Amino acid sequence: MTDTLFYWQAVNLALDHALAEDPNVFIMGEDVGLYGGTYRATENLMAKYGEMRVRDTPISENSFTGLGVGAAMTGLRPVIEIMTANFALLALDSIINLAAKIPFMSGGQFPVPLTIRMPQGVAKQLGAQHSQRLEHTLMNVPGLRIAVPFTPHDAYHQIRQAIRSDDPIIILEHDLLYFSKGPVDPSQAPIPMHQAVVRQEGTDITCISYSLMVGEALKAAQELQQDGISMEVIDLRSLSPIDWNCLEQSVQKTHHVLIAEEDSRYAGAGAELAATLQERCFYTLDAPIARTAGLDIPIPFNAELEQASIPHANDIARAARTILLQRSQKS
Missing domain, CATH: 3.40.50.920 (Rossmann fold)
Structure with a gap:
């Protein structure tokens, strides 16, 4: 069934369905629990699934991203929300030296089914340190896959595809898209995640x-x-x-x-x-x-x-x- 949703609602719905579908999925990040996440993306999910599966973290991006890598190596499917891509600069050691390289360096013995979501881009007067775009940095890292959903429909399906994948995947969500609206059909067969x-x-x-x-x-x-x-x-x-x-x-x-x-x-x-x-x-x-x-x-x-x-x-x-x-x- 097709509904018209805000982009943030499509993200929220994708996370809700992933949590319901697989007990190995959990969410971790700053303010993802009680506060409901950046731009309401995780709203009401902690109340529904509990604080063990929707976990608020300290302001320590490299630490909780590294925790996500370790959890993924044990077979869990973490979804890390970094409040803004600007803060991902503090987590690049975990993203680049761990998530992107461990599957290759272990000869495939340790897949890293890790999804990292982060808002980015020029919004409305957030200043130089909160308006950066990091695709140029992340694209240069072998071992990472990067999705950039534009529509709410794509946001729903690409997040679902990322969580099901055994690879580390970065989802870049533009700050100004969260309150855009569009049709979303969860039942529709998605096109391949990396198809233009x-x-x-x-x-x-x-x-x-x-x-x-x-x-x-x-x-x-x-x-x-x-x-x-x-x-x-x-x-x-x-x-x-x-x-x-x-x-x-x-x-x-x-x-x-x-x-x-x-x-x-x-x-x-x-x-x-x-x-x-x-x-x-x-x-x-x-x-x-x-x-x-x-x-x-x-x-x-x-x-x-x-x-x-x-x-x-x-x-x-x-x-x-x-x-x-x-x-x-x-x-």
Whole structure:
């Protein structure tokens, strides 16, 4: 049955169903119990399942994430909530040196079925130390899988898939998506966790994006339609692995690529996308791959400067027009 839910409600429902389905699943993190978690994601779950399975922790990210790794090695399925990705910097030893490496270093004898959820991104004047995006750091770690759900439906199913997996998986949830709404159907068979989807069909240019920026890309596509420009919008849904087949099929149709991301331009996800697609699709492209991304600066606290530091729909539309204008001038 399909219901219209807030994103946070979809996350909450996924955790509720996982706890009910498997007694080995438990949640651990700061304020996940009595308070109900960041953005209400674990609301009422401690009352329903008890404090042994929904466990409040001290403010010690590396410690409780390390506990999660150890619990996963014994056969449990921990779900760690790190209150914000900015605090995950304190847990990188457990994430990078333990969760990502133990399955490989043990020759597969110790799988680590660990799910780590964390909100991230530029919200509303949270300051430089609370507005970071960490995909660039986490993508560079072999052994981690990274999902970036955009819709409530994807948030529900990708969290469920992550918890069932025997691999360590990071779920990056954008702060500003929690109060977005959309249809959620728990009974629907989910698409593969790391498969990209085409959110809007197009023929002139492919815009590749993920997380909150998918919404900006869809707005830009509507704006471009008024100019007779047809932009295909792809939601990656996953940053590790990346669904290259979906991207290649789109490039073969449009011959032009624009990558839109909120994260800083230098050495980010967009850089990897551009480099690999250039290698795989060089003879299909009619123009160089373009990128629109956040500025390479710490996020300002000032509201106007904060918004000026990241791309929006009009920036994406302008970049798309520039690519296609260059093509028309050459022809």
